[in-house]
Amino acid sequence: MKAYMIRRLWQSVLVLFGVSVVVFLILHLTGDPAALLLPPDATAEDLEKLRAALGFNDPVAVQYLRFLRGAVQGNFGESLRHGEPAMTLVAERLPATFQLAGASLVLALALAIPAGIVSAVQRNKPVDYIATVVALLGQAMPTFWLGIMLILIFSVRLGWFPSSGRGDLEHLVLPAITLGLFTTARITRLTRSGMLEVLGQDYIRTARAKGVSEPPVVWKHALRNASIPIVTIVAIELGTLFGGSVITETIFAWPGVGRLSVQAIFNRDYPVVQAAVFLLASTFVIVNFLVDIVYTYLDPRIRFR
Amino acid sequence: MAPPAAAPVAVEPMTIAPPRPWREREWVLLTARLVRRRTALFGLIVVLVVLFAALLAPLVSPFDPLAQDIGQRLKEPGWADAQGRIHPLGTDHLGRDILSRIIHGSRIALLVGLAAVLISGVLGMTIGLIAGYFGGKVDDFFMRLADVQLAFPFILLAIAVIGVLGPSLQNIIIVIGVSSWVVYARVVRGEVLSIREREFVQAAIALGGRDGRILVRHVLPNAFTPWLVVATLDMARVIVLESALSFLGLGVQPPTPTWGGMLADGRVYLSTAWWLATFPGLAILITVLGINLFGDGLRDTLDPRLKV
Numbered sequence: 001m002k003a004y005m006i007r008r009l010w011q012s013v014l015v016l017f018g019v020s021v022v023v024f025l026i027l028h029l030t031g032d033p034a035a036l037l038l039p040p041d042a043t044a045e046d047l048e049k050l051r052a053a054l055g056f057n058d059p060v061a062v063q064y065l066r067f068l069r070g071a072v073q074g075n076f077g078e079s080l081r082h083g084e085p086a087m088t089l090v091a092e093r094l095p096a097t098f099q100l101a102g103a104s105l106v107l108a109l110a111l112a113i114p115a116g117i118v119s120a121v122q123r124n125k126p127v128d129y130i131a132t133v134v135a136l137l138g139q140a141m142p143t144f145w146l147g148i149m150l151i152l153i154f155s156v157r158l159g160w161f162p163s164s165g166r167g168d169l170e171h172l173v174l175p176a177i178t179l180g181l182f183t184t185a186r187i188t189r190l191t192r193s194g195m196l197e198v199l200g201q202d203y204i205r206t207a208r209a210k211g212v213s214e215p216p217v218v219w220k221h222a223l224r225n226a227s228i229p230i231v232t233i234v235a236i237e238l239g240t241l242f243g244g245s246v247i248t249e250t251i252f253a254w255p256g257v258g259r260l261s262v263q264a265i266f267n268r269d270y271p272v273v274q275a276a277v278f279l280l281a282s283t284f285v286i287v288n289f290l291v292d293i294v295y296t297y298l299d300p301r302i303r304f305r
Numbered sequence: 306m307a308p309p310a311a312a313p314v315a316v317e318p319m320t321i322a323p324p325r326p327w328r329e330r331e332w333v334l335l336t337a338r339l340v341r342r343r344t345a346l347f348g349l350i351v352v353l354v355v356l357f358a359a360l361l362a363p364l365v366s367p368f369d370p371l372a373q374d375i376g377q378r379l380k381e382p383g384w385a386d387a388q389g390r391i392h393p394l395g396t397d398h399l400g401r402d403i404l405s406r407i408i409h410g411s412r413i414a415l416l417v418g419l420a421a422v423l424i425s426g427v428l429g430m431t432i433g434l435i436a437g438y439f440g441g442k443v444d445d446f447f448m449r450l451a452d453v454q455l456a457f458p459f460i461l462l463a464i465a466v467i468g469v470l471g472p473s474l475q476n477i478i479i480v481i482g483v484s485s486w487v488v489y490a491r492v493v494r495g496e497v498l499s500i501r502e503r504e505f506v507q508a509a510i511a512l513g514g515r516d517g518r519i520l521v522r523h524v525l526p527n528a529f530t531p532w533l534v535v536a537t538l539d540m541a542r543v544i545v546l547e548s549a550l551s552f553l554g555l556g557v558q559p560p561t562p563t564w565g566g567m568l569a570d571g572r573v574y575l576s577t578a579w580w581l582a583t584f585p586g587l588a589i590l591i592t593v594l595g596i597n598l599f600g601d602g603l604r605d606t607l608d609p610r611l612k613v
Contacts, residue, residue, distance in 0.1 A: 014449050015449060015452045015453050018453030022453065022457070022462075026466060026469060029466065029469045029470060030470065036469060136594060136598070137594065139593075140541070140590050140591075140593040140597055142565075142586060142589050143549070144548075144549060144552045145568060145582070145585075145590065148568065148572055148586070149582075149586065152575050152579055152583075156575060156576045239455060239457075239459075242458035242461070243458035243460045243461060244460075246458065246461050246464070247460065250553065261461055261464075262464065265464055265468035265555075266468070268468075270469075273468070276461070277457065277458075277462060277465055280457075281456040282456075284456045284457075285452075285456050
C-alpha cells in the first residue's frame with residue numbers, strides 16, 4: 001500500500017515536471033520570446049533591452065531552471081497588460097472556474113447515473129432508446145453551439161435565464177448545462193454498459209435466485225461494482241471540463257480562468273497564459289493522484305496492478 | 306518466460322488455396338455485417354454525403370460562397386432574390402449564401418480531420434508499438450509522456466500554441482496532430498502487449514529477426530484493426546476541435562468559410578437572425594454524429610472488446 005502510494009506520488013511529480021517543460025516551451029516555440037511579448041512594431045533596440053532584462057540571452061536550460069524556480073513558488077512574472085503578478089490574476093478567477101466545473105459535474109452525475117441504470121435495466125425498451133439517442137446527440141454536439149442555442153432559446157426568446165456574467169444561481173444554469181452535457185452523455189453510456197456487464201454476472205443471478213428483490217439487486221449489488229469505472233472517468237472528465245470551460249466561459253462571459261486565458265492569448269499576455277495552463281494542468285494531476293489513492297480503498301485489487 | 310519445448314511436428318506439404326469468390330472475401334463479409342446495423346449504415350451514409358459535398362463543393366453549391374451582396378443581407382431561409390434564385394438556408398450579414406458556405410466549410414473540416422488524424426495516428430501507432438514491444442523503461446517513459454499530454458486541457462494548450470505560432474491551416478493540422486497521439490498509443494500498446502506473447506512473434510524473435518522487421522511485419526498488422534476504430538472515432542473529436550478553434554478566431558482565417566467561423570459571425574446576430582448560428586452548428590452536429598455512429602459500428606463489427 002505504502003509502496004503503491006510512493007510510486008504514484010513519484011509518477012505525479014514526474015508528470016508535473018513534464019507539464020512545466022511544456023508550459024515553458026510555449027513561449028519558446030518561435031525561438032524568439034521577446035518578439036512575442038512586445039508589440040509587432042517594437043524596434044530592435046526595445047527587443048534587445050527586453051531580452052537582456054528577462055534573460056532571454058541565457059542558454060535555454062538556464063532559462064528553464066529559472067522558470068521552474070519561479071513556477072514552484074507560483075511566480076510566472078507580471079501580466080504585461082494588467083501590471084499585476086500573472087499568478088494573482090489567475091488565482092482570483094480560479095473559484096469561478098471551479099464553481100462552473102463543479103456544478104457541471106454534479107449535474108452530469110445526477111442525470112447520467114440514474115439514466116444509465118434505468119437504460120440498462122430497461123434494455124431495448126423505449127426509455128433505453130430515448131436515453132441512448134440523447135446521449136449520442138450530447139456527445140456529437142459542439143459545446144459552443146449548444147451554448148449559443150441555449151442563449152437563443154432561454155435568454156433571447158423566453159427570457160428565463162441571463163445570458164452572461166456570474167452572480168446568483170440563475171447565472172449558473174445555462175453555462176452548467178452547456179459545459180456538462182458532453183460529460184453527462186459520456187457517463188450515461190458508461191454507466192449503461194457497465195451495468196449491463198455486471199447484471200449479466202453470476203453473483204447477480206445468485207442474488208436473484210436467493211430471492212433478493214429487484215431494487216436491491218440493481219442499486220446495491222450491481223451498482224456498487226458498476227461504479228468503479230465511473231469513479232475513474234470522473235477524475236478524467238475533469239480535464240474535459242477544464243478544457244470545455246475555455247469555450248463555455250467565453251460564450252457566457254463567465255469570469256473564470258478559461259475566459260481569462262483566451263483574452264490573454266489575444267492580448268499576447270503570455271505570462272498569464274503560462275500561469276493559467278500550468279495551474280489547470282497541475283490541478284488535474286493532483287486531483288487524479290488523490291482519486292487514485294481514494295480508489296485503492298474502494299477497490300483493493302488496484303494496488304496489485 | 307520461455308515457451309515450453311515443442312514436440313517435433315510432421316510438416317505437411319504446403320498447398321495453395323484457390324482464390325475465394327469475391328462474395329466470401331473478408332472485407333466484403335465485414336462490410337455486409339457493418340451495413341446490416343442500421344445506425345452504422347446511417348453513419349456511413351452521412352459520412353459519404355459530407356465527403357461528396359467536400360469533394361464536389363463548387364459543383365453542388367447553389368452560390369459562390371464568397372460572393373457578397375449587401376442588398377441581400379440577413380435574409381431568412383427560403384428567401385428568393387430578384388432573379389428568383391432561392392437561398393435555402395438564408396444569407397449571412399454580408400449577403401452570402403449560407404448553404405453554399407456550409408458546403409464549402411466541410412472542406413476545411415474534413416481536411417483538418419483527415420490530416421490531423423493521419424499525423425497523430427502514425428505518431429501514436431509508432432509510440433504504441435515501441436512502448437508495448439520493448440516494455441520496461443521505454444514503456445515507462447512514453448506512458449509518463451502520455452500522462453503529461455493528458456494533464457493539459459486540450460483546447461487550452463491548442464489555443465495557446467496556435468496563438469504563439471499564428472493561425473494557419475498548416476499550424477492547426479500540426480498542433481492537433483502532434484498533441485492527439487495518446488489514445489492511439491495506449492490502444493496499440495495494449496494490443497502489442499498481448500501480441501508479443503503469441504507464438505508467431507516469439508518464433509520470429511527466437512529465429513533472430515530484427516526488432517524493426519518483427520514490429521512492422523508481424524505485430525503492426527495485428528494491431529491495425531483497433532487503430533482504425535480509434536482513428537475513426539477520433540476524427541469526430543478533431544472536427545469539433547477545429548470548429549472550436551475557428552469559433553475562437555484561431556482557425557483558418559476569413560474569408561475561407563469554416564463552420565466554427567460562421568457560428569462566431571452568427572453569434573452577433575443571434576437576436577435578429579437565428580439562422581446564421583443555427584445551421585453551421587447543425588452541420589457539425591450531423592457530421593460528428595455520423596462519424597461516431599459509423600465508428601461505433603466499426604468497433605462492434607471488428608473488435609467488440611475494444612473500449613474506446
